[in-house]
Amino acid sequence: MASSNRVHVAVGVIEDDNGHIFISCRHPHLHQGGKWEFPGGKVEANESVYEALCRELQEECNLTVQQACPLTVITHDYSDKQVLLDVWMVTAFSGSVSQQEGQQWRWVPVYELDAYPFPPANQPIIEVLQRR
Numbered sequence: 001m002a003s004s005n006r007v008h009v010a011v012g013v014i015e016d017d018n019g020h021i022f023i024s025c026r027h028p029h030l031h032q033g034g035k036w037e038f039p040g041g042k043v044e045a046n047e048s049v050y051e052a053l054c055r056e057l058q059e060e061c062n063l064t065v066q067q068a069c070p071l072t073v074i075t076h077d078y079s080d081k082q083v084l085l086d087v088w089m090v091t092a093f094s095g096s097v098s099q100q101e102g103q104q105w106r107w108v109p110v111y112e113l114d115a116y117p118f119p120p121a122n123q124p125i126i127e128v129l130q131r132r
């Protein structure tokens with residue numbers, strides 16, 4: 001379980017029909033700013049992780065999740081913040097997907113993910129995707 005000050009984050013790995021993954025670049029002023037990320041955000045007190053995933057992906061990417069399954073869970077201690085990333089693979093979705101908050105975004109093949117700087121906590125996610 002997350003300790004009281006560990007931030008619980010729902011994260012979505014969204015894959016399209018071509019096997020490309022949706023990534024976006026965090027705004028510079030945010031924690032881990034300038035790094036690329038999979039969309040997602042904090043799980044609120046009154047919701048399940050799946051509910052948070054659906055809400056965040058709707059808000060951030062205009063994407064309606066139709067089906068998703070757990071991929072991996074990562075706990076990571078940054079010097080300034082502790083996170084628990086609850087990572088889900090989004091296997092079916094609808095909507096005209098783009099980034100809704102002014103961040104750069106793109107669809108990239110899995111083998112190209114290494115070319116993007118992600119937050120340190122994301123390295124195991126990328127390894128899981130590349131081993132599939």
Ligand SMILES: Nc1nc2c([nH]c(=O)n2[C@H]2C[C@H](O)[C@@H](COP(=O)(O)OP(=O)(O)OP(=O)(O)O)O2)c(=O)[nH]1
Nearest residue numbers: 009011031032037038039040041042083119121122
């Ligand atoms: N969304 C997302 N967050 C990540 C990833 N990797 C990683 O270390 N994080 C960290 C950065 C942040 O400290 C935290 C998630 O914060 P967030 O900024 O997305 O949260 P949020 O959308 O709810 O935004 P807010 O409430 O701060 O406005 O998790 C990732 O791939 N995606």
Ligand SMILES: [Mg+2]
Nearest residue numbers: 039040041042
């Ligand atoms: Mg977010």
